[in-house]
Amino acid sequence: MEDSNKLEEGFGPGPQLASKNEQLEGERGAAHDVSIEAETKGETTSEVQPVKRKRVATLDAFRGLTIVLMILVDDAGGAYARIDHSPWNGCTLADFVMPFFLFIVGVAIALALKRIPKVSFAIRKVILRTLKLLFWGILLQGGYSHAPDDLSYGVDMKVIRWCGILQRIALVYFIVALIEILTTKIRPTTLEPSRLSIFSAYRWQWLGGFAAFFIYMVTTFSLYVPDWSFVLHEHHKSERYYVKCGMRGHLGPACNAVGYVDRQAWGINHLYSDPVWKRLRACTFSSPSSGPLRKDAPSWCRAPFEPEGLLSSISAIVSGTIGIHYGHVLIHFKGHAERLKHWVCMAVVLLVVALILHFTDAIPINKQLYSFSYVCFTAGAAGIIFSAFYILIDVWGMRTPFLFLEWIGMNAMLVFVMAAQGIFAGFVNGWYFKDSDNNLVNWIQEHVFNNVWKSERVGTLLYVLFAEIIFWGVVSGILHKLGIYWKL
Incomplete structure (x- = not known):
């Protein structure tokens, strides 16, 4: 996600x-x-x-x-x-x-x-x-x-x-x-x-x-997208990047109307700062996984983009x-x-x-x-x-x-907030010994899953299946038996 x-x-x-x-x-x-x-x-x-x-x-x-x-x-x-x-x-x-x-x-x-x-x-x-x-x-x-x-x-x-x-x-x-x-x-x-x-x-x-x-189709294919720029703040310094567009109907990452509308409506500072397009081959050699940006990566690879705009x-x-x-x-x-x-x-x-x-x-x-x-x-x-x-x-x-x-x-709603948004895990992580990384969630993931299977990938998958999905399934079942639901 x-x-x-x-x-x-x-x-x-x-x-x-x-x-x-x-x-x-x-x-x-x-x-x-x-x-x-x-x-x-x-x-x-x-x-x-x-x-x-x-x-x-x-x-x-x-x-x-x-x-x-x-x-x-x-x-x-x-x-x-x-x-x-x-x-x-x-x-x-x-x-x-x-x-x-x-x-x-x-x-x-x-x-x-x-x-x-x-x-x-x-x-x-x-x-x-x-x-x-x-x-x-x-x-x-x-x-x-x-x-x-x-x-x-x-x-x-x-x-x-x-x-x-x-x-x-x-x-x-x-x-x-x-x-x-x-x-x-x-x-x-x-x-x-x-x-x-x-x-x-x-x-x-x-x-x-x-x-x-x-509305979507007409705007996407007829709206003119001009050149645009953004400022990236890294390592206590700021640098401005420029993206050349000047076109209509483009469906690529840099010059699409969807991004342009959001930059105009919300302001570029209020968009999602870590878009998934950073995993494109044009942006990283680690594609499709995340990884460091290529030295020759186009400027838009560093730009924000709102996937729910x-x-x-x-x-x-x-x-x-x-x-x-x-x-x-x-x-x-x-x-x-x-x-x-x-x-x-x-x-x-x-x-x-x-x-x-x-x-x-x-x-x-x-x-x-x-x-x-x-x-x-x-x-x-x-x-x-x-x-x-x-x-x-x-x-x-x-x-x-x-x-x-x-x-x-x-x-x-309960599972979304507590599991997907990490609120419950954040609460558990708030109780740690000496160092904030020395908490129960990290210990379970490392010692019960990663070390046992000798693989971080497999351990991560099993942790998600058992410590999150099955755990919250059981919790939801208990709450259902008690007639407790989170209502909006």
Whole structure:
């Protein structure tokens, strides 16, 4: 991922917006909150009393899988560069995390807002949750926390990072949920007997997604990117570097419109200072791993770049739109076969479109730019995996093997903060003997894993699997049994 500022990836459980006490066939529960660990409740009216509802097991398992992937690539990606973010074009395991969260946020929005008794109340809830996500995003990913290795805290407001994973999720959630709420009066209760009726019934959601796509594509390929410069502060001295551009439609690291928009919107000092493009062959001989910069490395190799910036987040709205479509299918199609046919067909189409765009070099798959081919490829992959989970868990009833993922998915905000952001490890590291490096976390990693396997790479991987993923899975399971969840 992108160090402690990274996570890719929807968050924050909380009270569910009201919905009728009805059960969809084949569904293991009713609506979810749009964040990654919502609870469900029934609609409160004079006729219907609040009812505690079961959760949708497939949603929790998919969300839990995404959290597991996030921790794995975040903390083991340094040892295994092939699973870390692609330095530029291409797609690795880490590059699926962010769009998977946005996909599941979209699915959850459709279920959570299936019934809206009062539009103004729903809008207030969406605005409040958006503000909470923005607050936690800036606090955790803006640079205030230096955990787990650096025990200091605080951030220089001159260089605070305004963008991040939670901020992107907040934007996508806000736009997609707002469209869903404002179109509630024209929402169909039943669909026409047409293959495309599910699309026409929710045309405003698709028009919103198309508007985001249009803004992104026009800006990316028509915006003029001039020459630019930046100042790098190293070893108590400052040096200015210049990048020559003067072009439009460039999709490389140096002169793309995505970076230009962020430099203008936020200021270059507030962008992510350690972008993954530093692992490109043009920047280091250690590529695809991290390493010292080449002496002849172009100046942009040292420049900051925001992977969760403004223009790329507008493109990310399409990921949420595709997710909410999958949720609409879950609501309106009653049979398992109907749902799966629609989901899988759409996923295959998205994958084919993405591969054609990528291998013809028309629009390469690129997570940093959040290109359209990347949206299609990751959404298609999410659709396939979601469908597979639905078959295994909801159709075949194989829930027990996936309880581990469900537990993590139900307390994903907790696992994100404590594990992915290193808050728990930072707390443990705060208790050390003589030297801050002489702490329990480092001792366990070195003596229990690295020394036993005589390999730092294998030891790192096993540490992440057992001391982080399995550990937090067990903790999440215990908290679930106690009915304790972190809610936003």
